[in-house]
Amino acid sequence: xxxxxxxxxxxxxxxxxxxxxxxxxxGLLLSRIWAWLFLGLMxxxxxxxxxxxxxxxxxxxxxxxxxxxxxxxxxxxxLGLGQTFVIIxxxxxxxxxxxxxxxxxxxxxxxxxxxDGGAPLFPSVLIGLVAGVGGAAAxxxxxxxxISKLKVPAFIVTLGTSFIVRGVAYLMSxxxxxxxxxxxxxxxxxxxxxxxxRGEGGGLYFLNRPEVSGxxxxxxxxxxxxxVILTACVVVCAMFLLRRTQFGRHTYAIGGSMEAxxxxxxxxxxxxIKLYILSASTAGIAGxxxxxxxxxxxxxxxxxxxxxxxxxxxxxxxxxxxxAGTVIGTVIGALIIAxxxxxxxxxxxxxxxxxxxxxxxxIVAVLIxxxxxxxxxxxRRSTAK
Amino acid sequence: xxxxxxxxxxxxxLALALASTSGHAAGKIKIGFLPGVVDPFYQVMQLGxxxxxxDLGIDVVTQVPSTWGVxxxxxxxxxxIARGDLNYIITAPTDKDQxxxxxxxxxxxxxxxxxxxxxxxxxxxxxxxxxxxxxxxxSDNTEGGRISARALAxxxxxEGVVYINSTNPNVSSVEGREKGFKExxxxxxxxxxxxxxxxxxxxxxxxxxxxxxxxxxEPKLGGVFGTNVFSAQGAGAAVVNGGLAGHxxxxxxxxxxxxxxxxNKGVVTMVLAQKPFDMGYMAVQFxxxxxxxxxxxPRRVETGFAIITKDNVKDPAIARFIYQVPGK
Numbered sequence: 061x062x063x064x065x066x067x068x069x070x071x072x073x074x075x076x077x078x079x080x081x082x083x084x085x086x087g088l089l090l091s092r093i094w095a096w097l098f099l100g101l102m103x104x105x106x107x108x109x110x111x112x113x114x115x116x117x118x119x120x121x122x123x124x125x126x127x128x129x130x131x132x133x134x135x136x137x138x139l140g141l142g143q144t145f146v147i148i149x150x151x152x153x154x155x156x157x158x159x160x161x162x163x164x165x166x167x168x169x170x171x172x173x174x175x176d177g178g179a180p181l182f183p184s185v186l187i188g189l190v191a192g193v194g195g196a197a198a199x200x201x202x203x204x205x206x207i208s209k210l211k212v213p214a215f216i217v218t219l220g221t222s223f224i225v226r227g228v229a230y231l232m233s234x235x236x237x238x239x240x241x242x243x244x245x246x247x248x249x250x251x252x253x254x255x256x257x258r259g260e261g262g263g264l265y266f267l268n269r270p271e272v273s274g275x276x277x278x279x280x281x282x283x284x285x286x287x288v289i290l291t292a293c294v295v296v297c298a299m300f301l302l303r304r305t306q307f308g309r310h311t312y313a314i315g316g317s318m319e320a321x322x323x324x325x326x327x328x329x330x331x332x333i334k335l336y337i338l339s340a341s342t343a344g345i346a347g348x349x350x351x352x353x354x355x356x357x358x359x360x361x362x363x364x365x366x367x368x369x370x371x372x373x374x375x376x377x378x379x380x381x382x383x384a385g386t387v388i389g390t391v392i393g394a395l396i397i398a399x400x401x402x403x404x405x406x407x408x409x410x411x412x413x414x415x416x417x418x419x420x421x422x423i424v425a426v427l428i429x430x431x432x433x434x435x436x437x438x439x440r441r442s443t444a445k
Numbered sequence: 446x447x448x449x450x451x452x453x454x455x456x457x458x459l460a461l462a463l464a465s466t467s468g469h470a471a472g473k474i475k476i477g478f479l480p481g482v483v484d485p486f487y488q489v490m491q492l493g494x495x496x497x498x499x500d501l502g503i504d505v506v507t508q509v510p511s512t513w514g515v516x517x518x519x520x521x522x523x524x525x526i527a528r529g530d531l532n533y534i535i536t537a538p539t540d541k542d543q544x545x546x547x548x549x550x551x552x553x554x555x556x557x558x559x560x561x562x563x564x565x566x567x568x569x570x571x572x573x574x575x576x577x578x579x580x581x582x583x584s585d586n587t588e589g590g591r592i593s594a595r596a597l598a599x600x601x602x603x604e605g606v607v608y609i610n611s612t613n614p615n616v617s618s619v620e621g622r623e624k625g626f627k628e629x630x631x632x633x634x635x636x637x638x639x640x641x642x643x644x645x646x647x648x649x650x651x652x653x654x655x656x657x658x659x660x661x662x663e664p665k666l667g668g669v670f671g672t673n674v675f676s677a678q679g680a681g682a683a684v685v686n687g688g689l690a691g692h693x694x695x696x697x698x699x700x701x702x703x704x705x706x707x708x709n710k711g712v713v714t715m716v717l718a719q720k721p722f723d724m725g726y727m728a729v730q731f732x733x734x735x736x737x738x739x740x741x742x743p744r745r746v747e748t749g750f751a752i753i754t755k756d757n758v759k760d761p762a763i764a765r766f767i768y769q770v771p772g773k
Contacts, residue, residue, distance in 0.1 A: 117475075117530040124554075125527035132520045236644070237615035239542045246546055278555035354515055354543035360613075360646065361516050398520070405524035408506045415511070 084435050091432040095375060095392045098421065102396065106403035113407050120406060123256060123281040129398045130288045135160065137394040138291060138346035139362070139369035140376075141298050142200075142339030144390045147373055148302075149335055150315040150382025151214040155203060155222035156343040156369060159196045160362030162229040163347025167192030168238035168357025175242045185248055189348050196344025197337050199225055204333030218336075229359040238357030249352025252282030253289060287349045294345060299387045311335065315382025368397055371418055375425045384429075396421065474532040474736045475504045476729060477525040477556075481537040481563065482513040482647055484674050485701050485768040486721050490561065492770065493725025494535065501733050506531065513613060513647045515543045526551050533579075533732040535725070537562040541617045545575055552577040559731055561724045563617045570744040579735060582728050584719045585747040586618050590625025590672075592750065593696045596715040597668045598634045600694040605667035608659045609641035610652050610676040619672045622698060626670055645675060652679020653686070660687050668694040668714075674701050677716075681707040700753055700767045708755060718751040718766035 090097075106120040119125075139156045146153045171188030175181065199221055206217045230236060247269070255265040257272060258279040272280060302308040310331050313321040322328050343362070350361045374380065375396055376389025400414045478494050480487035491507060498505040508525065510517045518539045525531060534556050538544035545565050548558050558578040566575030597607055609626060611619050623642050630639045640659065645652035652675055660666055660683060669684065671677030677697030681704070684693045690712045697704040700718035707713040731742055751766035758764060 114528075114530060118528045122527065122529060124529065125524075128523045128527045132523060135516065236613075237540060237542060239615070250546055250550070275555075277553050280553070350516070353546065354519075354540075355546060356540070356543045358515065358540075358543060360514055364512050364514060364516050401520055402524040402527065405506075405508050405521055406528050411508055411521060412511060 087435045091428050110406045132398040133394040134291050135346045136368045138342045140372040140390045142342035143373050146339045147378045148315045148385045149311045153339040154218040157362035157366030158222045158225040159340045159343040160347040161359050162225045163192035163196040163344035164351045164361050165229045165233040165357040166195040167348045168351045181244050192348035193344035196340040200337035200340025204336035208329040208332040233359040236359040241355050245355050252285040254283040256281050371422050477531040477534040478507040479536040481539050488770045489768045490721035490725040493722035497726040497729035519547045526554050533557050535559045535728040559728045561728050582724050582746045586621030587625035590622035591629045594626040594629035597696045600714040601667035604636035606638045606665045607668040609670045610680045611642035611672040612647050622672045647675050649675045649679040652676050653683045656680040656683035670696050672698050674699040681712050716753040720748040723748045
């Protein structure tokens with residue numbers, strides 16, 4: 061179905077874009093970059109306000125704090141990455157939080173089993189990765205099969221599996237925290253690629269945590285912790301997958317219209333299964349990384365993160381109706397949430413305000429998404445559906 | 446070790462800028478207070494922290510996690526470390542193993558860590574695996590569990606079935622309570638069978654459900670031990686809802702107003718009040734003393750209990766231990 065307005069413009073022999081006023085064009089531009097703007101303004105606000113409130117004792121944009129924000133976004137971002145694909149394809153995955161917990165438990169159990177069985181640390185960590193992500197992917201496969209083959213709504217299926225997965229994670233972990241992991245594991249989840257020791261006697265150190273103590277240790281900032289690097293690699297892969305491959309094009313097509321996608325010969329069922337495997341797998345990576353970070357598996361680790369991760373996806377501009385969205389948008393969404401938490405703690409304002417701001421931003425994001433359709437005369441949606 | 450001297454020069458300018466902002470104001474210390482979760486126990490502890498800070502003229506930065514757990518506590522902790530202006534962090538670790546790494550990062554950044562209410566590792570900062578915290582200030586929770594067991598055993602006449610409802614596993618405080626409780630029941634009261642614990646994850650509604658289910662399943666159930674605020678609230682509610690007030694005795698850890706109310710109604714036999722105000726106040730004092738150069742601070746301080754029963758609850762010397770936050 062074609063929007064009547066665009067038909068008129070076609071009849072008049074002009075391209076729709078030339079009909080837009082400069083105000084419309086400005087509005088459209090603003091709707092595309094508002095999340096960047098908001099993030100930028102927020103950072104600017106904290107950069108100015110934090111030193112003011114603390115009489116110059118605290119600064120927002122320090123090396124340590126930028127790294128801290130990068131570490132803080134990891135779980136929310138990884139849960140949101142797979143979710144981005146799923147929501148672009150007009151689905152939803154409510155199981156990711158608990159899949160992350162299950163992956164954390166599975167990777168901890170496998171890692172401990174391998175290490176106690178005599179395997180060296182690095183192979184044990186790899187076994188932990190395979191077990192965590194593999195277990196998560198299996199849940200994603202089950203989600204995908206029930207949704208695509210049995211035609212049960214994704215909301216219901218993933219709600220159901222999230223409960224099942226929760227139970228399994230508790231049972232497997234016995235007391236919800238899997239401990240007794242090798243001590244050397246801490247380095248994998250916390251050490252960084254670069255260390256920078258500020259001031260006198262300091263310097264830059266690559267690939268090796270310097271053996272410093274006392275005052276030098278105090279002045280040492282880790283730069284690019286390994287989990288951040290791994291997450292960045294996953295983000296780059298996800299961007300490539302969504303923008304440059306057939307897989308990405310099919311994802312948008314299915315989100316635009318499932319029937320149309322089917323008619324053009326896209327194997328929709330198989331694609332949907334792959335999407336839920338992808339979503340569960342990024343959650344699995346998040347669980348694995350949390351096991352490394354806290355040197356313990358936890359059956360509750362992902363519990364508080366599901367809603368934040370969906371909020372990040374929506375703030376990033378992924379349409380809940382499907383067919384639109386980007387990976388970088390989700391990164392921005394996750395950054396907004398992490399910057400808020402950090403900034404509020406630095407301002408010494410109760411971090412609970414974070415919920416109020418995030419909630420408002422989520423609603424604003426959807427409003428902006430809708431107003432974009434208004435500006436363009438609902439072209440995007442009308443051509444998509 | 447591979448060191449890049451060439452890059453050092455490039456970074457020197459930046460370093461200078463950073464060094465000027467990261468120094469602590471000499472002589473005056475600043476403390477971060479990071480409890481476990483929003484609840485009356487930690488609210489009273491915060492009163493203690495603030496009172497001591499006022500008395501000693503110390504700045505305190507407080508952040509309270511919205512829910513219990515390392516996934517929520519750690520980002521706040523990291524942000525506190527990143528402030529760069531804190532000398533001490535007073536915190537209740539939400540997991541005795543998982544929080545070791547994040548708090549060690551604070552210690553590495555030159556922030557001294559004092560744990561209150563819950564501890565890291567086995568809580569022995571002298572001989573245990575975790576040694577970096579300055580001190581642990583809190584209840585002897587194993588002893589609290591023993592006291593609770595004796596009170597409950599007495600209330601049910603030394604025989605029957607009792608049930609433990611707890612909050613979260615692998616948390617040093619409630620784990621100690623469960624341990625002490627079970628130990629006394631097994632050793633001194635062989636005719637009593639202790640069930641549980643079930644974990645309600647700091648949700649009183651879940652505690653109610655769990656207790657109600659056990660009441661259904663175990664007709665011989667004579668008593669419930671609620672190991673903290675939420676457990677005791679939930680367990681008490683289940684007993685009242687089941688019309689079993691007076692028949693099933695509840696021992697409540699933590700002296701919330703609700704627990705006291707339930708005691709006045711005959712649902713709760715005994716309330717074990719911890720001393721969160723003492724913990725908060727003393728932790729700030731310890732930080733101030735350490736900053737002043739005091740080197741003989743004890744690495745572990747047990748703050749003791751007040752045992753509240755129907756008989757002594759009116760006594761002002763006891764009633765002052767009920768968790769009260771002005772204006773709440």
